[in-house]
Amino acid sequence: MTQNLFNKVYDQHVVGQLASGQDQIFVGRHLIHEVTSPQAFEMLRERGLKVMFPERTLATVDHIIPTDDQARPFVDLLAEQMMSAIEVNCAEFGVELLKLDDQRQGIVHVVGPEQGLTQPGITLVCGDSHTSTHGAFGNISLGIGTSQVAQVLATQTLAMKRLEVRRIEVNGTLASGVFAKDVALHIIRVLGVEGGVGYAYEYAGTVFDAMDMEERMTVCNMSIEGGARCGYVNPDETTVEYLRGRPLSPQGEEFERAAEWWLSLASGPDAEFDDVIKIDAADIEPTVTWGINPAQSVGVSKAIPAVSEFPEHEQVGVQEALEFMDIQAEAPIAGLKIDVAFIGSCTNSRISDLREAAAVAKGNQVADGVRALIVPGSQLVRQQAESEGLDKVFTEAGFEWRSAGCSMCLAMNPDKLQGREISASSSNRNFKGRQGSPTGRTLLMSPAMVAAAAVNGCVTDVRNMLG
Amino acid sequence: MSEVKQITGAGVPLFLDDIDTDRIIPARFLRCVSFDGLGEHAFEDDRKQDTNHPFDDERFANGKVLVSGRNFGCGSSREHAPQSLMRWGIQAVIAESFAEIFFGNCTGLGIPAVCADREELKKLAAAIEAQPDLEVTVDLEALQVRYGDTAISCTTTEEARSALVSGQWDFLGQLLAEQPAIRSTAASLPYLSNFA
Ligand code: SF4
Numbered sequence: 128m129t130q131n132l133f134n135k136v137y138d139q140h141v142v143g144q145l146a147s148g149q150d151q152i153f154v155g156r157h158l159i160h161e162v163t164s165p166q167a168f169e170m171l172r173e174r175g176l177k178v179m180f181p182e183r184t185l186a187t188v189d190h191i192i193p194t195d196d197q198a199r200p201f202v203d204l205l206a207e208q209m210m211s212a213i214e215v216n217c218a219e220f221g222v223e224l225l226k227l228d229d230q231r232q233g234i235v236h237v238v239g240p241e242q243g244l245t246q247p248g249i250t251l252v253c254g255d256s257h258t259s260t261h262g263a264f265g266n267i268s269l270g271i272g273t274s275q276v277a278q279v280l281a282t283q284t285l286a287m288k289r290l291e292v293r294r295i296e297v298n299g300t301l302a303s304g305v306f307a308k309d310v311a312l313h314i315i316r317v318l319g320v321e322g323g324v325g326y327a328y329e330y331a332g333t334v335f336d337a338m339d340m341e342e343r344m345t346v347c348n349m350s351i352e353g354g355a356r357c358g359y360v361n362p363d364e365t366t367v368e369y370l371r372g373r374p375l376s377p378q379g380e381e382f383e384r385a386a387e388w389w390l391s392l393a394s395g396p397d398a399e400f401d402d403v404i405k406i407d408a409a410d411i412e413p414t415v416t417w418g419i420n421p422a423q424s425v426g427v428s429k430a431i432p433a434v435s436e437f438p439e440h441e442q443v444g445v446q447e448a449l450e451f452m453d454i455q456a457e458a459p460i461a462g463l464k465i466d467v468a469f470i471g472s473c474t475n476s477r478i479s480d481l482r483e484a485a486a487v488a489k490g491n492q493v494a495d496g497v498r499a500l501i502v503p504g505s506q507l508v509r510q511q512a513e514s515e516g517l518d519k520v521f522t523e524a525g526f527e528w529r530s531a532g533c534s535m536c537l538a539m540n541p542d543k544l545q546g547r548e549i550s551a552s553s554s555n556r557n558f559k560g561r562q563g564s565p566t567g568r569t570l571l572m573s574p575a576m577v578a579a580a581a582v583n584g585c586v587t588d589v590r591n592m593l594g
Numbered sequence: 595m596s597e598v599k600q601i602t603g604a605g606v607p608l609f610l611d612d613i614d615t616d617r618i619i620p621a622r623f624l625r626c627v628s629f630d631g632l633g634e635h636a637f638e639d640d641r642k643q644d645t646n647h648p649f650d651d652e653r654f655a656n657g658k659v660l661v662s663g664r665n666f667g668c669g670s671s672r673e674h675a676p677q678s679l680m681r682w683g684i685q686a687v688i689a690e691s692f693a694e695i696f697f698g699n700c701t702g703l704g705i706p707a708v709c710a711d712r713e714e715l716k717k718l719a720a721a722i723e724a725q726p727d728l729e730v731t732v733d734l735e736a737l738q739v740r741y742g743d744t745a746i747s748c749t750t751t752e753e754a755r756s757a758l759v760s761g762q763w764d765f766l767g768q769l770l771a772e773q774p775a776i777r778s779t780a781a782s783l784p785y786l787s788n789f790a
Pocket of ligand 1: 189190234235236255257471472473474532533536537554555
């Protein structure tokens with residue numbers, strides 16, 4: 128038996144053990160954004176501390192950014208205050224900040240990989256639960272709280288406990304119209320929203336081998352929705368080729384040495400795991416959530432399950448979800464009317480996501496009464512899409528083409544659901560109130576499925592539109 | 595840092611599963627640069643939609659010990675969630691289980707988060723409903739929750755328990771003390787030495 132990737136990387140980063148029994152772990156890369164960092168910098172100020180390795184931290188702004196009128200000061204003065212805070216903090220503590228006038232700006236989990244900052248074998252943290260995204264490169268990437276952000280700024284380390292590792296093997300081939308998002312939603316439904324607590328997820332099998340880096344990021348991104356603090360895919364040639372030539376990747380001969388090290392970290396065929404789960408790709412359909420947590424989902428050809436199909440202890444929660452969503456158990460999910468279509472978020476706002484959505488939108492029109500938004504994950508994604516003419520495809524079809532940011536994923540900026548609106552969304556959370564209206568409702572699905580819902584005005588099986 | 599061995603106070607029953615951090619503190623209240631003032635917004639949207647929400651119920655206004663169900667605190671990493679509960683007055687949380695980031699955030703704020711058996715939690719929640727001023731004790735040394743004549747066992751991670759009872763739950767000082775070891779670990783990492 129040999130070590131899996133998680134344990135190899137973990138061991139290399141142990142600084143020592145704390146009195147409580149936790150390990151002190153060195154953090155290779157630290158990403159920060161405007162929402163969870165201001166209090167952390169304040170903690171440093173209160174204690175008179177500096178940032179220990181400022182060059183290991185990169186800051187971006189994403190959560191509160193308006194995606195239409197970005198003139199400063201922002202109309203929302205609280206957002207403006209947060210924007211100024213991160214500018215002042217980064218300047219004072221010597222941390223590089225990607226501002227709005229920097230074309231590298233975007234959602235923190237889109238920017239890191241795009242710049243080549245996210246690499247195999249590192250530890251990476253951010254005050255954001257979807258930091259698990261970066262695990263797509265074969266590393267340990269974790270979300271942390273604000274007190275820990277302060278600790279990482281001041282010491283480049285954090286206190287943690289080794290996680291167990293569950294290998295999730297998905298074998299076979301995904302059918303046409305079935306995307307990485309569907310794989311993620313399927314895994315969460317099978318293992319539950321709490322199934323991953325205490326685990327790092329290793330995603331493997333022929334489905335992951337065949338995925339490109341953006342698809343791997345989509346699945347790793349949603350690890351946290353299944354309770355796992357981190358998830359990863361072993362580095363392979365796909366990983367290496369993605370990183371070649373990126374601005375923050377090693378260059379020249381150093382890149383070749385790096386690639387050799389990266390590939391050596393992958394879990395070998397006899398690697399040891401605490402648990403192994405196998406899933407057949409043929410069982411995965413385009414998937415849509417109907418409830419208020421990401422495990423409450425169903426294949427688009429199916430009906431919403433009856434309450435009695437759930438274990439007894441879940442039935443109260445299922446009833447609560449159905450009431451909040453105002454959805455009937457045992458009714459088909461296809462045909463459910465929507466008011467808003469949102470394509471964006473760190474789960475699905477990369478160029479491949481926009482291409483998939485555009486393929487569905489092309490030549491069609493957003494249905495009457497539906498408000499449809501496309502929010503690229505970064506300014507570079509936006510530029511790439513424009514160079515491919517995708518913006519035209521979308522605007523001609525009646526979608527709004529916005530600037531980069533988190534937008535309606537959590538609606539801290541002006542993009543919000545109103546009242547009881549129901550949204551088809553490519554984001555990651557369907558929690559009550561998540562998209563800005565306390566009573567607003569969210570259906571999670573792949574970007575192609577969102578585009579299909581936008582043009583039909585209701586949940587639609589995208590497989591019928593792809594021909 | 596003070597030692598956190600026992601918390602005793604009135605309870606607040608909120609026996610639901612999968613309470614996520616967006617519900618504990620909705621995202622619009624994260625538009626702030628300080629945690630001050632978050633207490634009054636704890637569960638704001640749930641409270642508006644459920645006029646019987648325990649956080650609006652006068653009987654539980656002095657509650658210190660929150661009782662909930664499975665997977666409490668799932669979702670976002672926002673420390674604003676335990677901060678808002680703490681500022682509302684919550685000093686300990688007992689639940690069937692916790693999401694990991696939330697659990698870690700609680701420990702880092704000196705808030706014990708302990709797990710107990712579901713059936714026992716139901717009884718505890720019912721007992722608090724019946725007698726809102728009932729004193730509930732979370733005892734980290736004995737790993738017990740006590741109320742009235744009842745004592746039930748509870749669990750937490752040994753690391754969290756030890757950090758809290760020894761008063762070492764603010765890790766910053768401990769981490770800072772290891773500067774030389776931090777530098778030598780950094781120096782040993784291939785990606786910090788040109789992959790040589
Ligand atoms: S896109 Fe959504 S989930 Fe991702 S970082 Fe932004 S708010 Fe969080």
